[in-house]
Amino acid sequence: MQQLSAQDASFLYQESPATPMHVGSLSIYDGTHADAARLTEEAILKSINERLHLAVTTRRKCVRVPMEADYPYWVEDQDFDLEYHVRRIGLPKPADWAELKKLVARVFSHPLDMSKPLWEFYIIEGLDNLEGIAPNSFGLLSKTHHAAIDGASGVHFFELMHDLQPEPTRFEPPASPWRPEPEPSGAELLFRTGINNLTQPLRMAEAWTRQVSQTARSMGSMADRAAESLQRRNVPRTRFNGRVTPHRVIGSLDFSLDDIRDIRKMIAGATVNDAVLTICGGALRRYLESKNELDADSLVAMAPVNVRTEATPTSSAGNKVSALFVPIGTHIAEPRERLLHVHEQTSASKIMHEAVGAAAMTDYGNFVPAYTAAMASRLMANTAASAPAPTFNVSITNVPGPQAPLYFCGAPMLSSIGLGPIAQGMGLIFPVLSYQGRMTISFTSCREMLPDPDFFETCIQAAFDELQSARQAEKTASKSSPAKAGTPHE
Secondary structure, X not given: OEEOOHHHHHHHHOOEOOEOOEEEEEEEEOOOOOOHHHHOHHHHHHHHHOOHHHOOOOOEEEEOOHHHOOOOEEEEEOXXXXXXHEEEEEOOOOOOHHHHHHHHHHHHOOOOOOOOOOEEEEEEEOOOOOOOOOOOOEEEEEEEEOOOEOHHHHHHHHHHOOEOOOOOOOOOOOOOOOOOEOOOOHHHHHHHHHHHHHHHHHHHHHHHHHXXXXXXXXXXXXXXXXXHHHHOOOOOOOHHHOXXXXXXXXXXXXXXXXXXXXXXXXXXXXXXXXXXXXXXXXXXXXXXXXXXXXXXXXXXXXXXXXOOOOOXXXXXXXXXXXXXEEEOOOOOOOHHHHHHHHHHHHHHHHHHHHHOOHHHHHHHHHHOOHHHHHHHHHHHHHHHHHOOOOOOOEEEEEXXXXXXXXXXXXXXXXXXXXXXXXXXXEOEEEEEEEEOOEEEEEEEEEOOOXXXXXXXXXXXXXXXXXXXXXXXXHHHHHHHOHHHOOHHHO
16 A cells, blocks of 8 residues: 655546546557457457566555545555456447547546556547558557556556567566455554654654755755746637637647757757747647637746656656746747747756755645645646636646667557647647657647647747758858857757
């Protein structure tokens, strides 16, 4: 039995029928040359079952303390049934990309069963008519609750279910066989709550000592200037900052990772993440402009940041993230200037992030009483859609993925599309994944907020194209005028 952290529990408290808090992905596999015997239902279940002991999230369910007196606990489920969590579905005709995205959005919008381990896999068959996809291909839709994993640990969990070669990986059996746990009684959970309350002052003092030390090392004039810069921004209200319905739409576009790396070279010191934020900002500018809803102030994105250390590697489940709040230049028409603006803003945000000791700050949530945290989360969820001004407009999460090929039951993975949760007052998220030299910029949104996902995909493509054109023009000018080349960007 293991207690959830305050950050993990917050995703449970935000859960509602309209805003399920799970993350996931849709991966496509080429089954043309895979051994058909390894793709039967029995073989797939056997492959997954052999790996369950490698991922602690797979057989644990969540048990809540009576009256929210303390944070919930993970308990090994004595009624665990693998066949419940791994399902097969067929893609309805005409079985094209549009129908696949509708199916995935529909399945992803359904909440997970909170009385069972919080994950599901869906094997999607019938992809023969997808443009650019070989016959006999299939999809894998994964859903895992955000209380159990964040982006980094989610990628690790996903990789554990795959092999690095077509042949199956041979795993050492666990040192001791898995044993379920009886569900603890309410009295037992309340007794544990009393023990936790007795030891909390000591843990609080330890966290405070770490934070003071971190702050003393990090604070300085640069942090002061960064804070001043960040405080001056205004966050406009957009169509994505209202009430979210249970209905979802998804979309994605695939780019060369080398092309995005080349784009960021326009600005000295800019990163791939800066380029991604700029593309998303450009897409939002085009989309809102087409609706006559573009604000004079820049939209602000919340970008999760992995704060794991060597002591908390990605193999550890749960959430270890903080957040950067970054203006993404939607008020700037010229693409290079937008990239420069984003780079300056991310640099200022990172300085402030380090100055306040973000990793240590995640510890403080554990000292907020669970009842207070639950009530606060529900209050925020109920009022965020009608708040006078949002804290941020959209979420953009860029999670580096594996660059080596992955295989699921012998079938090579061709691509993967990220899927993310939205919340009241924040109805658009961009999950960004990279795999084998490609980067997929995806989005998940409320169908009423974004009724035309195909058009939004064209906006993403146009934002990428204008940045690539600006980069190409810069390189052409550099070749024709070496004296003005500005080679430091390279």
